[in-house]
Amino acid sequence: MTNTRATPLSVFLPSLFGQQMIMWGDVGALSVMASAPMLLLSVIVQRFLVRGLTMGAVK
Known part of the structure; x- marks a missing residue:
C-alpha cells in the first residue's frame, strides 16, 4: 500500500x-x-x- 489515500477504515476513522x-x-x-461485515x-x-x-445433543 504505497498510496497514501488507500487506508483501512479503522485508521481513517479517527x-x-x-x-x-x-x-x-x-x-x-x-x-x-466497518461493523457490518462482522455482524x-x-x-x-x-x-x-x-x-x-x-445435532451433537440429539445423538
Missing part, C-alpha cells in the same frame, strides 16, 4: 475527529460500514454453531 469540528454523519456511516459473519457462524450443537 482522522474525522478534528480539533474544530467532528463530522458525525461521516463517523456514523463509516462505523456502520453478517456472526449471524452466519451462529447458524452453523447452533446446528452443530443441536
